[in-house]
Amino acid sequence: MGNPHPSSDPGGRLPLRERKKQRTREALVDAALELFTERGFQGVTLDELCDAVDTSKRTFFRHFTSKEDVAMTPLHDLWRAFLDDVENREPDGGPLLELLRESLLAALDRVHTDQWAHRVLLNRRLAEQTPSIEAHGLRFCRDTTRTALDTLHRRLGLDTADDPRPRLAVDMLLAAWHCALDTWTAQPDTPTRDAPAAHLRAACSALPGSLTLPIAARPRTRRS
Numbered sequence: 001m002g003n004p005h006p007s008s009d010p011g012g013r014l015p016l017r018e019r020k021k022q023r024t025r026e027a028l029v030d031a032a033l034e035l036f037t038e039r040g041f042q043g044v045t046l047d048e049l050c051d052a053v054d055t056s057k058r059t060f061f062r063h064f065t066s067k068e069d070v071a072m073t074p075l076h077d078l079w080r081a082f083l084d085d086v087e088n089r090e091p092d093g094g095p096l097l098e099l100l101r102e103s104l105l106a107a108l109d110r111v112h113t114d115q116w117a118h119r120v121l122l123n124r125r126l127a128e129q130t131p132s133i134e135a136h137g138l139r140f141c142r143d144t145t146r147t148a149l150d151t152l153h154r155r156l157g158l159d160t161a162d163d164p165r166p167r168l169a170v171d172m173l174l175a176a177w178h179c180a181l182d183t184w185t186a187q188p189d190t191p192t193r194d195a196p197a198a199h200l201r202a203a204c205s206a207l208p209g210s211l212t213l214p215i216a217a218r219p220r221t222r223r224s
Contacts, residue, residue: 025063027053030115032070033122041067041130068136071126074111074119075137079144081107086151096158096166100148100173101204108197117196124185145170176203 014022031052035044046067050057064070085103092099127133148170149160160166180199187195 021063024053024055024059028055028060028063029070029073029119032067033119033126036067036071036126036130037122041071041126041133066136068133071123071130071133072137072140074116074123076140077111077116078104078107079140081110083144083147083151085110086148087155091156096152096169097172097204097207100169101176101200104173104177104200105197108200112196120181121185124181141174145174172207173204176200176207179203179206 028049032044032049035049035052044067046057046060049067049070050060060070064073069076082104085106086100089099089103089106123133127137145167149166152158152166153160158166177200180196180203183199183203184196
């Protein structure tokens with residue numbers, strides 16, 4: 001899936017050329033999200049987006065595959081950071097779901113800034129109004145699941161072909177994340193830096209109870 005792109009380089013660790021590429025990439029993301037929000041996704045051409053940051057389409061396609069791709073970048077960066085953490089995290093003998101949760105929390109800590117949070121909020125509003133953005137996100141989610149399962153099989157020796165449990169663990173983490181994301185982005189005020197992680201922890205904690213949630217039988221009423 002490629003390496004995640006951190007939102008900043010405060011220590012100046014990257015070479016100057018890489019920092020310039022990163023600034024161009026971030027400028028394209030910010031311009032895209034603001035223009036799409038202001039004028040609608042279909043109301044902004046790729047030429048207009050590139051002109052907004054004084055760059056070329058050739059440069060755009062070095063970073064992104066499409067307008068949908070640039071619009072989904074905030075969440076793409078999070079899940080690439082997650083995959084990178086899963087690739088490098090050493091298991092401690094605990095449940096797989098806990099390992100996956102800790103990897104996602106680490107990824108959140110790695111990418112989450114006020115700027116990232118603002119981008120995610122704009123992305124979620126756009127996705128609700130733009131089926132092609134939502135479809136792009138679903139394809140990325142599917143690809144992320146496959147990559148995570150391949151990594152778990154390769155690094156940890158988990159049987160991801162015949163044993164459904166690794167897939168279900170990844171799917172439960174994704175479900176918890178989407179629940180947390182919906183709760184976070186529905187907040188009326190600007191979310192705090194710690195809000196996504198707090199909502200994710202709460203959603204993950206609710207997973208066991210959701211599997212045993214009792215439903216009381218209710219008498220059926222006749223239709224008139």
